Structure formats: C-alpha cells, structure tokens
Amino acid sequence: MMDDNNKPKEKDAVSGIETTGHEWDGLKELNNPAPRWWLWIFVLTVIWSAWYWVVYPAWPTLAGWTAGKYGWTQHQELKSSQEEITTLKGKLLERVRTASLEEVRHDPELYEFARAGGAASFKENCAACHGTGAEGRKGYPNLNDDDWLWGGSLEQVYKTIRVGVRSGHPDEHNTQMPSFGRDGVLKPGEMDEVAEYAAHLHEGGTAPQTEASPRGKEIFAANCSACHGKNGEGNPDMGAARLNDEIWLYGGGKEDIYSSVANAHAGVMPTWEGRLPDDTIKELAVYVHSLGGGK
C-alpha cells in the first residue's frame, strides 16, 4: 500500500487533464499546475519574514529576546508617543500652572483642557473612594450634588484636595465632633430624642418645620447647634455637615443618625499636595467643580 501516492499517471476522461498519480481512497488528483509567480510570492514572504527577524524583535532567547537591528520596542513606541502628547500638552499645562483658578475658569480653552485632564486624574486618584462618576457612597461624599462639607467654590474644592481631611497636612481639614454616646455626654434616651428631631429636620428644606421631638430640639440647641447651626444649616468653615437637607453622608434614617451622634464619624481624605503636581490639583478642582455641585 506504500505506493498509494505513486500510481501511474493517467488522463482523466471527463476533463482531459492528467492526474498527478496521487490517490486517496479512490479520489485522484488532477494536475492543474499553479502559476509560477504564486510560488515566487511565497518565497518573497519567506524572505520578508527573514528581514523582519533582523529588523524587529523576534525570537525568544534564554535571557530575553533578539532585539532587532534598530532596537524597536513597543515600550519605546509608547514612550515616544507619550512624549509627543506631553509636548503638545506642555504649553497648555504651563498656562494652567501660572493662571489663577478663576482665570482658568474663564478661559474656554484652558477650562476644557483642565476639565479633561481633571477627569482623567480623577479616575486614577479619586475614584477608589468617590466612585468613577464621583457618585460617592456611604461615608464618601457624592461630589455631584450641592452639599459640601468644606465648601463648594472652586477655591474651596482646590483647598480640600490640596490639604485633605485628617491627613497630617499642617493645614488639614479636621472636625471636632464628640462621640456623644461613647464619651458619655448624652444618655441613650437623649440621643434617641435628638436623633428623632434630626431625622425630621430635613423635611422642611431650609427651616425646621417639625415638632416631632420638642425635647430633641432642646438637646440639639444645647449640644449641636454651635457647629451645625441653629436650624441645622451646617458650617463649611469647620466642616460641620448641613443637617436640614436631603443629603446624608452616613444615612438619614433615625437609626443611622443615632449611630452618628453616639459614635461621631471622622472621615479621612489624604492630602494631594506633594503627591500630585499643583497643575493636576488645579485640574481636579476644575473637574470636580464642573460636576454640577460647584458654587
């Protein structure tokens, strides 16, 4: 059977074409020669690949790979195109660096540039806590809304990013709310009353219109209003949260508020001064401010 591939050639009756003598299970192969140039193209592609091995990195070796004649790498390619972008950005970045925040805000070109740059930096540095859309979550403020612990003006946002909260920065933001429960300032019954009062505070918008807990109101006036304001309107200068609105960082239900009163929360945000260049912090401020909550 060794010669199944080697039968004598014959002329095929239907097509009049000679067979190659190859036969597989009774199927015979007609010999229609392919054009010679086809073969040459194949040879050319082989030569091309050999050239490719010489010019580009190609073969793995025990210690790495053959580098190719010109040392081309994708890393290098990436680096040079990034440099190209940096050069392109350089001029605008320089302007962001030297301009004041208000100047950036009022220059359409700089503003859009800073906003785009800020959006990219936000995803890299801030999204881990605040979310990719700056939507926040329990304990991490939503930056899209109009409620700001430390103020929502461009300058205030910039400062907050720069110094952080309880970050160790000399100018850090810090708050002093006592743990009313743990430290024994208020009794559980009193905390319950004040939580009841605060839970209904937001319904009235800017002014409290509830008499849900007259006793709670008294406790509030004595213990909370110094920082949170007479009507719970908050104070961004000292990071005291506004309580007469719909936005609650740690939850607005009575249980949540009780917990906040009893234990006090102390959120932390790192300082970005020194970690990010000042122009990036400016860009971040512009971006965060543009999310809609900016004042």
Add this chain to the structure above:
Amino acid sequence: MSNDSDIVYFSKQEKIYPRSVKGRYRTLRWLAMAALLGIYYAVPWLRWDRGPHVPDQAVLIDMPSRRAYFFNIEIWPQEVYLLAGLLVLAAIGLFFVTSLFGRVWCGYACPQTVWTDLFIAVERFLQGDRNTQMRRDKGPWTFEKVWKKTATHIVWIIIALCTGGAWVFYFNDAPTLFDQIRHFDVSPVAGGWILGLTASTYFMAGFAREQVCTYACPYARFQSAMFDPDTLIISYDRERGEPRGKHKLGQSWEGRGHCIDCTQCVIVCPAGIDIREGLQMECIACGLCVDACNDVMDRMTLPRGLIRYDTENNYQARKEGRPVEKPLRLLRPRTIYYTLILTVVGAVTLYALVTRTKVELHALHDRNPLYVKLSDGSIRNAYTVKILNKTHQDRSFSLSVGGMAVRETKIVSSGDIDPRNIGVLADSVGQFRVMLTADRQDSPRKEIEITATENNGALSAGSGTVFMSGEEK
C-alpha cells in the same frame, strides 16, 4: 521509488499576445473605455459652488474635515449608512446584471479590464500586432527591440501616474493638488498614494493582467453562482461548428461543421482560452472572439453567430429543434427577487437621503451617576447634548424640554451659556453638558424630549431621552 519528479506543480505563465480585432463588441469596448476613463479623469475637475468656506469641488471626499461632497449632497460621518446603502445597491446591481447578461462587468467595465485593454492597445501601437510582437520577443535584443520596449514601458508608467494622480484628486482640491504636484511639493500621504497607485496600475495592467481575473478576483468566481440557463454567456455553437476542419475555397459544407479551425477566436482572446471548449471560468465575456469569428464567417459567406452571446436554454432548444426564445427571458425568479431587493434598498436609501435634516440633536444621558439628589430634595440629571449644524451659517438655538416640568436648565461651560441662546458654528457639532433639575418624578424613569429650536429661524431638532429619579426596580 517515486515518479513525482516529472510532475510539474508550478508552471511558467505564457504571455498572451491577443491579436487586434474589429467588430461590434470591440467598438462597444472602446466606447465603454472612453466613457469610463473620461469619467474617472474628468470628474475631480468639475466645480460646484456651495458658498464661502466650503470646498467647490463637485465630487470630493475630504478626510481631514470628515466630509464627503457629491454635487448637491453633503455627507457627514454620521451618515455613512448612505454609503452602506449604495454598496448594497452596487452589489445587488452586479448580481442583477450578471444574472441577465453574464459577466459583462468583467468584459467591459471592470477597472482591471479597462486598464489592461488600454495597456494592450499601447503595446500594440508601439510594438505591432501579435505576430510582430511574438517574433520580436523570441529574437535577439536589437536596438529596435530595446527602444520599442522602453517606449512602451514609459507610456505605461505615464498612464499609471495619471491614474494614481487622478485617484488622489478625489480626496483633495484637484487644482491645488495639481499645482503642488507640478512643483513637487506634495504631502507624504498624497505622494505615497500617487506612487503606490502608479505602481499597482503599472503592475496590474502591464504584467498581472488576466492572472488577476483567473487567480485573484473573488467576483470572477462568485459571479458564476448567479448564472442560470437563461443567462447570456459566450457560446460556441457546437452543433453547427462540429466536426471542425480546414476548408478549401469552393469545397462543399455538406457533412462537416462550419468551424474552419482557423483559431482566430483563440488568437484574439485576452484571457488566452479556447471558447470552443465551452464556458470556462477564465472567460471575461468581452466578446472579442465573437467579433473575430463573425469576420471569418463573413469571408466564408456563412451566417454570423457561430460564436455568440446566447443562453444555455436557447442552445438546448436549437439542439432539440424547439423554438428559440427571443428576446431574452427577462422575468425569472432570480431577476424578480433581485429587482425587488434593488427597489426596496433603493427606496430606503433614497428616503434616508431626502429626509435628512439640516440640524440634528443627540442627547446622551450620563450613566454614572444616573441621577443626583440635591439638598432640597429635587433631582438633577446630566446629559451630553450634541447639536449638529449642517448648514453653512452660524446658528443660535434655544433648548427646551418636553414631557416634564423642569426647574432649571444649566449648561456647564467656561462662561455662562444661556440655554435660550446656544451658538453652534457653521458646518460643525456643538457639544454641551446640560443639567436638568426637576422635582422627583412619579416614575423612576421618565421619558422626555430635548429639543433645540433655532432662534430667528425655522430649524429645529429633538431627541428622546430619559430623566431618572430613582433606581429602576
């Protein structure tokens, strides 16, 4: 033990020297060539006034500005679906024509055919007809051979250069680019395309020729799938022609076929086949063998049409003595459904073309966060709104929202943009970040409509979108 050694797997391609021929189909090919090349070279030079700041070239694909112009039609990248419609029409059109008339595209209109035909004509003009060329090619390299060959290649390259150059004119302002070319001051991109297309034209029409149709072209293959017994193909009338044989003047035609085996049909064939062996995949249906054979039949004072465009059904009918259908059988399932598809796709494309608006608005709802609750309990949604101003004038629009009472419409931007006075520059897209604030809606997902209406004008465009005020359950 092997006898493989004498099998040839790859064969050298013999150069085809088609003899010149005169006749009806040759004339038709000349006319088609003149018309097609005329269109190809002349169209970029046609002007069409569209007003200031807009190109005045009638047919132009402006890549850097992302615009395509075709006389009074202007296409934006958003409207490339029209191109898809056009391509579907072209494809089905090809199927339709092929099912009726066979591979006429291959024989008369395909660029590979047209330019090859032109190059062969040049070759023949400078080097003489088939026999002269063959004799000279076999002979030694005389001075005459060298200069005639050189001249041929020079003319080919000039034609190729014009071809490559003309192509680039469709993508640039033709007079400007021509001026740049004249001063050898073209961009590397334009220059690269010109040189690349010059090389490909020179190579394809000068050397590759019928090899492209036989080995490379997919259309040549799948067109055979559109054939049926009523499709016009080039057919040799075997019944009438056989048995073939040489014929002496005055000899009787009794008991023999009309084919005198003069091989004129083979000699003139640009694909290098013998049509008397029947329909072959190499045949591009150019009809030159028909012309050649008719000429011979005239001289023999025999009726024309031993080789002719005919259908398989007609051939069978003649063979069996049945009446022959004339003219062509046009109404067949194949042609009917091709016509239907053509009509439907054509109508849809045309509808899309004429109902295009001068202004478009696209509203993209923010995905994260879907909605924002504000201090006073109201809800805000953010959108990226794009207003396409396809007119050639700057325009101002007023934004309005339908389907819901809106408390505040705000556009985030460097300066303050008044939602009642949004400027969009001529021929461009304005992109705006729009924030809508409203009371919490009864449904977490409210269908709304954002509309831009032109101030001091009649144009307007809108887009449906949603206002979210809670998580959807």
